[in-house]
Amino acid sequence: MSARPAAAARRPAAAPGTGRVRHGARSEHVYRRLRDAIHEGRFKSGHRVMENEVADWLKVSRTPVRDAIRRLEAEGMLEHAPRNGLVVARLDRQAVMELYVMRETLEGTAARLCARHASDMELLDLAELVERERQIQGDPEAVARHNRRFHEAIHRGAHNRYLEKSLAAVNDSMWLLGKSLMLLPHRAQAALDEHARIVEAIHRRDPDAAEEAARRHVRTAQRERLKRLFPESDS
Structure with missing residues (x-):
C-alpha cells in the first residue's frame, strides 16, 4: 500500500486566509515595484501601463497587477488617457x-x-x-x-x-x-x-x-x- 495518502493525511491544512495573505503580499510587491519605476523615471509621464506587460515583467499573474494598478489609479499616479488606456499621470x-x-x-x-x-x-x-x-x-x-x-x-x-x-x-x-x-x-x-x-x-x-x-x-x-x-x- 502506498504511503503517499497517509503522508497527505498528516499534512496540516492551510491556515484560513493564507491564500489571501499571499495574494496581498504579491499585490503589495507589484505596487511598490510600479511606484518605484514611476519615481525613478523608468515609467515617465504618459507611459502606457498594461496588465499583461507588467505581469510578464514581474513574473506574476494578472490579478495582483490589477489590484496594484487600481491602487495607483486611486492615488492619482495613473490615469485614463483617450485612445491610450491607462498611463502614468501627466502633471502640467x-x-x-x-x-x-x-x-x-x-x-x-x-x-x-x-x-x-x-x-x-x-x-x-x-x-x-x-x-x-x-x-x-x-x-x-x-x-x-x-x-x-x-x-x-x-x-x-x-x-x-x-x-x-x-x-x-x-x-x-x-x-x-x-x-x-x-x-x-x-x-x-x-x-x-x-x-x-x-x-x-x-x-x-x-x-x-x-x-x-x-x-x-x-x-x-x-x-x-x-x-x-x-x-x-x-x-
Missing part, C-alpha cells in the same frame, strides 16, 4: 504648483506642531539626523533616502495622525515628479542648510520660525523643480 505646470502649495502648507504645519509637541528624544533624533545628513554629503543616493527619513521624523514629531495621512498622500503624488532633487549636489547642500534651520527653530520651541523655515524650504524646492520640468517657462 499648474498641477505641479498646486501640489507644492499643498506640500508647503502641510510641511509648514508639521514643523509648527513639531516645535510644540515633539518629545526631548524626538528633538535629539532630529539633531542627529541633521548631523548624519552632513556626513553623507557627496553620496546622492544616500542623501535622497535620508531626506525622506528627515521629513518623516518631523511628521511623527507633530503628533497628529491626520496630518501624517495627508502628508503621505501628497508625498505619493510627489513621486510623479521624477527623481529626487537631492541627487543634485547643489540642491543637497542647500537642503542641508535649510533642514538645519528648521531643526534649530524646533529646538527653540518656536512654532512661527519652524513653520516659516519649512515653508521656505518647500518654496525653494518648488522653484528648482519647475525650472527642471518646464525650462521654457519663467518660474
Whole structure:
C-alpha cells in the first residue's frame, strides 16, 4: 500500500486566509515595484501601463497587477488617457504648483506642531539626523533616502495622525515628479542648510520660525523643480 495518502493525511491544512495573505503580499510587491519605476523615471509621464506587460515583467499573474494598478489609479499616479488606456499621470505646470502649495502648507504645519509637541528624544533624533545628513554629503543616493527619513521624523514629531495621512498622500503624488532633487549636489547642500534651520527653530520651541523655515524650504524646492520640468517657462 502506498504511503503517499497517509503522508497527505498528516499534512496540516492551510491556515484560513493564507491564500489571501499571499495574494496581498504579491499585490503589495507589484505596487511598490510600479511606484518605484514611476519615481525613478523608468515609467515617465504618459507611459502606457498594461496588465499583461507588467505581469510578464514581474513574473506574476494578472490579478495582483490589477489590484496594484487600481491602487495607483486611486492615488492619482495613473490615469485614463483617450485612445491610450491607462498611463502614468501627466502633471502640467499648474498641477505641479498646486501640489507644492499643498506640500508647503502641510510641511509648514508639521514643523509648527513639531516645535510644540515633539518629545526631548524626538528633538535629539532630529539633531542627529541633521548631523548624519552632513556626513553623507557627496553620496546622492544616500542623501535622497535620508531626506525622506528627515521629513518623516518631523511628521511623527507633530503628533497628529491626520496630518501624517495627508502628508503621505501628497508625498505619493510627489513621486510623479521624477527623481529626487537631492541627487543634485547643489540642491543637497542647500537642503542641508535649510533642514538645519528648521531643526534649530524646533529646538527653540518656536512654532512661527519652524513653520516659516519649512515653508521656505518647500518654496525653494518648488522653484528648482519647475525650472527642471518646464525650462521654457519663467518660474
